[in-house]
Amino acid sequence: MGIASRPAVGGPQDLFYSTTTTEDLPRMVRGEGIYLWDDQGNRYIDAASGPFMTNLGQGNERVLRAMYEQGKQLSFTYVRNTRHDANRDLADRIARLAGPGFERVHFTSGGSEANEMAIKFLRQHAVATGEPERFRTITLMPSYHGATLGTIGMNGDQDAPAIYGPMVTFSEKIPAPLTCRADSAEAAARVSLAALEETIARVGAHTILALVVEPVGGQSSGANVPDPLFFREARRICTANGIRIVHDEIMSAVRSGRFLASHYEPDALPDLVVLAKGVGAGYAPLGVMLAPAAMVDELAELTGFNISHTFNANPISCAAGIAVVDEVVDRDLCGAAERLGAHFRGRLTDLMTRCPLVGDVRGRGMLLGIELVRDRATMERFGPEFDPADRLRLHAARHGLLLYARRQNAGRFGDWSTLAPPLISTAAELDELAERLGRALDDAAEELLV
Numbered sequence: 117m118g119i120a121s122r123p124a125v126g127g128p129q130d131l132f133y134s135t136t137t138t139e140d141l142p143r144m145v146r147g148e149g150i151y152l153w154d155d156q157g158n159r160y161i162d163a164a165s166g167p168f169m170t171n172l173g174q175g176n177e178r179v180l181r182a183m184y185e186q187g188k189q190l191s192f193t194y195v196r197n198t199r200h201d202a203n204r205d206l207a208d209r210i211a212r213l214a215g216p217g218f219e220r221v222h223f224t225s226g227g228s229e230a231n232e233m234a235i236k237f238l239r240q241h242a243v244a245t246g247e248p249e250r251f252r253t254i255t256l257m258p259s260y261h262g263a264t265l266g267t268i269g270m271n272g273d274q275d276a277p278a279i280y281g282p283m284v285t286f287s288e289k290i291p292a293p294l295t296c297r298a299d300s301a302e303a304a305a306r307v308s309l310a311a312l313e314e315t316i317a318r319v320g321a322h323t324i325l326a327l328v329v330e331p332v333g334g335q336s337s338g339a340n341v342p343d344p345l346f347f348r349e350a351r352r353i354c355t356a357n358g359i360r361i362v363h364d365e366i367m368s369a370v371r372s373g374r375f376l377a378s379h380y381e382p383d384a385l386p387d388l389v390v391l392a393k394g395v396g397a398g399y400a401p402l403g404v405m406l407a408p409a410a411m412v413d414e415l416a417e418l419t420g421f422n423i424s425h426t427f428n429a430n431p432i433s434c435a436a437g438i439a440v441v442d443e444v445v446d447r448d449l450c451g452a453a454e455r456l457g458a459h460f461r462g463r464l465t466d467l468m469t470r471c472p473l474v475g476d477v478r479g480r481g482m483l484l485g486i487e488l489v490r491d492r493a494t495m496e497r498f499g500p501e502f503d504p505a506d507r508l509r510l511h512a513a514r515h516g517l518l519l520y521a522r523r524q525n526a527g528r529f530g531d532w533s534t535l536a537p538p539l540i541s542t543a544a545e546l547d548e549l550a551e552r553l554g555r556a557l558d559d560a561a562e563e564l565l566v
């Protein structure tokens with residue numbers, strides 16, 4: 117929508133975003149399963165599940181009915197002065213799936229809020245247990261943890277200080293163990309671990325509250341999967357220094373092939389885990405902080421975790437979450453993520469062999485990324501002026517494929533398209549997706565590789 121054709125009053129949310137990335141956004145009018153239809157009658161496959169969220173696709177009857185039934189029975193009651201069954205039942209289900217060490221479940225309205233709750237919980241616990249000097253967090257560069265002022269400080273985003281510098285407390289940053297251009301995944305992990313140890317020595321272990329990492333990277337790294345060494349050594353180093361580890365699984369939970377991606381390293385589990393997208397699956401705003409009973413109960417007896425938001429654990433979101441989790445379990449969607457993810461990854465690897473724009477395929481389960489390169493032999497990046505993933509998004513739309521493109525760090529760490537189809541996709545639908553992506557990549561290569 118050009119500036120001149122904007123309505124005088126109102127209009128859609130994208131009026132707030134840059135005109136360079138909101139030209140010709142399709143106006144969606146209907147959804148069914150993994151497909152969306154725009155007002156021109158064009159059908160799209162939703163290749164990234166919106167922003168990596170609609171795991172059950174569109175129009176899931178069980179979830180919608182559960183929300184309606186809950187709303188009719190008990191629309192809202194506040195968790196600070198009442199209890200309700202949907203809260204308890206969803207907490208029970210999630211804690212059982214998360215397993216030992218994650219017995220207590222705190223609900224929020226989304227991912228950023230869950231990350232902030234995790235940090236505030238750790239801070240209150242530290243103060244209440246006689247460690248008030250612990251306040252720093254360590255995070256990866258690049259990384260993404262949210263859009264609130266607190267989480268903006270945690271994000272591995274080199275452009276954030278220029279805007280928010282005077283207002284935000286920034287975390288200590290260490291290099292993310294990015295595998296794409298590293299000599300090996302293990303070598304990348306070693307660089308990150310050395311930086312972790314250097315940071316602890318520089319600022320003092322006793323001042324550090326937590327290390328916060330995504331066990332499978334999200335959009336900020338295009339589904340980077342760190343070497344297992346990173347998790348094992350980070351756990352050892354943090355435990356030795358009294359530093360807590362938080363896994364940001366806002367994107368990876370449910371879709372990595374396990375309920376938690378953290379379960380891939382059972383000997384290096386974090387202290388806290390935060391989830392969001394796959395729990396509400398797009399039907400309700402819902403985020404989760406998982407914590408050990410020992411810590412929650414200890415703090416409850418001292419001061420309590422005294423902070424909350426009005427919508428925390430609200431009945432309709434919890435009812436949606438229960439139905440989503442029941443669908444995930446009954447249809448074995450974590451297993452599907454593993455099986456279909458392997459199938460889809462094979463298709464993406466086929467595309468890489470024939471399309472010179474694709475320099476790497478990575479990820480876990482149904483959270484995958486393709487690296488977009490100017491020259492595959494040298495893995496040359498596109499540079500700051502040009503956003504190849506957004507160009508690919510535009511080509512893909514013409515082939516009936518909806519991609520998610522949101523460049524971070526101005527392409528300094530590379531460019532990618534992150535692919536995360538709904539977990540209800542069939543193998544045939546994923547083949548169709550890959551075929552459309554192939555055509556979009558051919559068009560993009562013709563435009564970008566001159």
Ligand SMILES: Cc1ncc(COP(=O)(O)O)c(C=O)c1O
Binds near residue numbers: 260364
């Ligand atoms: C890894 C990760 N952390 C945190 C967030 C923030 O979640 P929300 O947008 O629900 O606040 C996101 C959202 O994309 C994410 O992918």
